[in-house]
Amino acid sequence: MNLEKSKKRIVKKAKMGFQGYPEISIAYFGRSNDRADEVVLTFVADEGVQAMEERFKSESDAREDEAIQSAIVKMIERSEAKTVVMTDGIQLMP
Numbered sequence: 001m002n003l004e005k006s007k008k009r010i011v012k013k014a015k016m017g018f019q020g021y022p023e024i025s026i027a028y029f030g031r032s033n034d035r036a037d038e039v040v041l042t043f044v045a046d047e048g049v050q051a052m053e054e055r056f057k058s059e060s061d062a063r064e065d066e067a068i069q070s071a072i073v074k075m076i077e078r079s080e081a082k083t084v085v086m087t088d089g090i091q092l093m094p
Contacts, residue, residue: 006069009031013084021046022078023083023088026029028063032092036062043079 010026023044028036037061041054054075058065075086 001066001070001073003064003066005070006066006073009073010069010076010086012085013081014086016084018047019082020081022063022079023085024079024081025085026072027087028090029093030062031093033092035060036063036090038062039068039072041075041083043075053064 014026021044023042025042027040027042028037029038029040037058039056039058040055043052043054045052056062056065056068056071057066062068073083
């Protein structure tokens with residue numbers, strides 16, 4: 001899937017706000033504010049259920065990695081996530 005198309009689909013879903021469960025949270029992590037080295041997806045099937053986590057690492061900026069962004073879209077679709085939450089910016093890694 002095209003990188004820009006994937007990114008737009010993720011952002012569009014995130015802008016919808018809380019729509020119920022299942023829920024996927026997306027957080028980007030990096031050593032600086034301008035490059036995400038890792039993406040962490042957290043999946044919660046229902047309220048009170050333990051979350052499952054999936055990590056993707058990238059040699060380049062994960063936000064611009066077509067394979068990672070396409071995988072995120074596929075995970076949202078396959079899990080039938082009603083809610084997508086994205087953290088703003090990049091969380092700094094120690």
